[in-house]
Amino acid sequence: MGIKVVPRHGKSFKDKLFLPAIAGGMKTTFKHFVKNLKDVDNLKTMQYPEVQPDDLNERYRGVHRLTKWEDETEKCVACFMCATACPAECIFIEAEERFDEHDEKRPKEFKIDLLECVFCGYCVEACPCDAIRMDTGIFSFTGSTREEFVLDKQALMANERSKDLSND
Amino acid sequence: MNIAVIIVNIALAAFLAVGLTPLFVWWERRVSGFMQDRTGPNRCNIGPLRLGGLIQSFADMLKLIFKEDFTPTHIKYKFFFTIAPVIVFLCSFLTFATIPFADNLVLDGQAFIMQAVPNELGIMWFLAFAGLAIYGIILGGYSSQNKYGLLGSIRASAQVISYEAAMALAIISMLLSYGSIHLTDMVNAQAGTFFGVIPMWGIFIQPLAAIIFIVCAFAETNRAPFDIAEGESEIVAGYHTEYSAMRFGLFQVGEYAAMSASSAIIVTLFFGGYQIPWLDTQTIQSNINYVILAVMILLPIKIFIFTRWMKKNNKSKGEDRSRELETKILTIAFWSIAGIIVATLGVFLATGLGENGVNIITAILQIGTFLIKFFMMAFVYIWVRWTVLRFRYDQLQMLGWKVLLPLALLNIVVTATFIVVGGS
Numbered sequence: 001m002g003i004k005v006v007p008r009h010g011k012s013f014k015d016k017l018f019l020p021a022i023a024g025g026m027k028t029t030f031k032h033f034v035k036n037l038k039d040v041d042n043l044k045t046m047q048y049p050e051v052q053p054d055d056l057n058e059r060y061r062g063v064h065r066l067t068k069w070e071d072e073t074e075k076c077v078a079c080f081m082c083a084t085a086c087p088a089e090c091i092f093i094e095a096e097e098r099f100d101e102h103d104e105k106r107p108k109e110f111k112i113d114l115l116e117c118v119f120c121g122y123c124v125e126a127c128p129c130d131a132i133r134m135d136t137g138i139f140s141f142t143g144s145t146r147e148e149f150v151l152d153k154q155a156l157m158a159n160e161r162s163k164d165l166s167n168d
Numbered sequence: 169m170n171i172a173v174i175i176v177n178i179a180l181a182a183f184l185a186v187g188l189t190p191l192f193v194w195w196e197r198r199v200s201g202f203m204q205d206r207t208g209p210n211r212c213n214i215g216p217l218r219l220g221g222l223i224q225s226f227a228d229m230l231k232l233i234f235k236e237d238f239t240p241t242h243i244k245y246k247f248f249f250t251i252a253p254v255i256v257f258l259c260s261f262l263t264f265a266t267i268p269f270a271d272n273l274v275l276d277g278q279a280f281i282m283q284a285v286p287n288e289l290g291i292m293w294f295l296a297f298a299g300l301a302i303y304g305i306i307l308g309g310y311s312s313q314n315k316y317g318l319l320g321s322i323r324a325s326a327q328v329i330s331y332e333a334a335m336a337l338a339i340i341s342m343l344l345s346y347g348s349i350h351l352t353d354m355v356n357a358q359a360g361t362f363f364g365v366i367p368m369w370g371i372f373i374q375p376l377a378a379i380i381f382i383v384c385a386f387a388e389t390n391r392a393p394f395d396i397a398e399g400e401s402e403i404v405a406g407y408h409t410e411y412s413a414m415r416f417g418l419f420q421v422g423e424y425a426a427m428s429a430s431s432a433i434i435v436t437l438f439f440g441g442y443q444i445p446w447l448d449t450q451t452i453q454s455n456i457n458y459v460i461l462a463v464m465i466l467l468p469i470k471i472f473i474f475t476r477w478m479k480k481n482n483k484s485k486g487e488d489r490s491r492e493l494e495t496k497i498l499t500i501a502f503w504s505i506a507g508i509i510v511a512t513l514g515v516f517l518a519t520g521l522g523e524n525g526v527n528i529i530t531a532i533l534q535i536g537t538f539l540i541k542f543f544m545m546a547f548v549y550i551w552v553r554w555t556v557l558r559f560r561y562d563q564l565q566m567l568g569w570k571v572l573l574p575l576a577l578l579n580i581v582v583t584a585t586f587i588v589v590g591g592s
Binding site: 019025028040044049 | 199202203204205206207379480481483484485486487488551552554555556
């Protein structure tokens with residue numbers, strides 16, 4: 001392995017003149033300007049509210065959802081693992097007894113305060129039953145009052161897996 | 169008649185110096201956006217009219233006017249604090265007063281100088297007021313009693329001593345070759361051509377002086393790459409840190425007025441001013457019918473190209489169809505303007521023009537030429553701003569004193585020798 005000598009710039013007359021370098025830079029910016037002026041579709045920006053981002057991937061952490069069994073009941077067994085793992089302490093669970101064939105415990109109420117949530121995904125990692133996921137792909141959640149940002153069990157169960165993600 | 173010409177001149181100067189600020193702000197944003205592959209502001213609209221985002225500048229201006237004009241309590245000399253933006257604005261505005269928009273207009277045997285203040289000071293007026301504008305900046309930063317403001321002022325002072333000498337010397341070599349301080353004479357000296365091909369513009373007569381002057385003019389307007397007095401990444405906002413609302417707006421307008429004035433003076437000194445290349449005033453006046461015919465043919469072609477470009481690029485995304493509506497409205501508006509102009513020119517062709525008419529048409533054509541060159545130069549200002557990085561202020565002093573000043577002196581010596589030996 002030989003020694004790589006990095007060439008030093010700035011000593012030659014052409015470099016000291018500055019003007020060729022400035023002209024080169026101006027050529028680059030002008031090329032971009034003309035390209036974009038000729039056809040605005042060359043612009044890299046998305047016109048956001050009309051055009052939605054299409055590059056969501058499997059690892060994207062959006063708004064949470066509670067997964068369900070085939071009979072539309074929650075998989076959650078109210079073990080409090082997610083609430084314990086949560087660094088922002090934004091998950092509030094109230095447990096009750098369950099009498100169907102799936103389990104013996106269920107959440108009576110399951111609330112997530114999105115204003116507190118830091119979207120770290122630790123709740124998803126902590127869950128032993130795969131009952132909470134963040135694959136809805138919802139990246140902008142809006143509301144006009146603070147109360148609207150506290151999602152209850154119905155809202156979390158109504159969220160579905162994002163259509164942009166593959167379903168296997 | 170007398171009054172009308174003066175009013176037209178003053179209105180034109182005021183419009184070019186101050187009225188164009190929203191347009192230049194819009195250009196600055198859209199051009200920089202396009203150069204960086206993004207869109208720039210394009211949402212603000214009145215009904216379907218968006219004008220490519222131009223409305224945004226008017227909205228911003230309205231915002232600045234209606235904001236609270238806040239003076240911090242720690243400022244001792246409120247008078248100086250208040251007068252500083254006014255000095256910047258007024259001086260930049262007055263700089264425009266001696267730019268000739270067209271050749272001397274002869275109406276009924278009486279000649280009018282086509283500039284806002286019809287005096288003979290010419291380039292001296294420009295030097296005086298362009299030099300004064302910087303004192304507003306220095307005063308503004310100094311009187312705001314703020315460390316960042318003071319730093320901005322110090323930088324502005326350091327800047328002013330580094331470029332002004334070289335700029336004046338570059339102008340002196342131009343004075344030697346043109347033999348006049350009057351700007352109309354200078355522009356008329358740039359009529360003709362070299363070898364019948366290259367227009368005899370200042371930049372071809374004195375390329376070195378042109379480069380020195382353009383570099384110094386960039387420094388004089390306080391724009392990138394020489395916006396060290398503002399230096400927002402180092403000293404917050406420099407001299408206008410303590411300013412708010414329309415006082416800040418006046419600084420902003422002053423900056424763009426200075427940019428307009430500099431583009432105008434560069435065009436006048438080095439790019440032939442109002443001279444149409446290869447066509448001097450006499451040639452236009454003797455061939456007025458052909459010139460009118462050429463305009464009548466070229467204008468619809470230009471409008472056609474523009475409307476086709478607009479139809480291609482002004483497309484809505486999503487449900488909203490307002491951009492298509494806007495394209496339709498603007499297409500109709502542009503075509504009707506073109507139709508009216510072509511029809512008027514046709515009437516002139518058919519009925520023939522008197523001597524006054526020929527002179528007025530020539531003046532309008534020359535104003536149009538001046539405006540095209542002026543806008544191109546303003547575009548260069550914006551283009552350079554978004555390409556070149558900011559100089560440090562010791563680098564600017566190094567450039568001013570060690571490079572530009574000796575070069576300007578050398579240029580004067582060479583020019584003077586050439587003129588004495590050449591005997592002209």
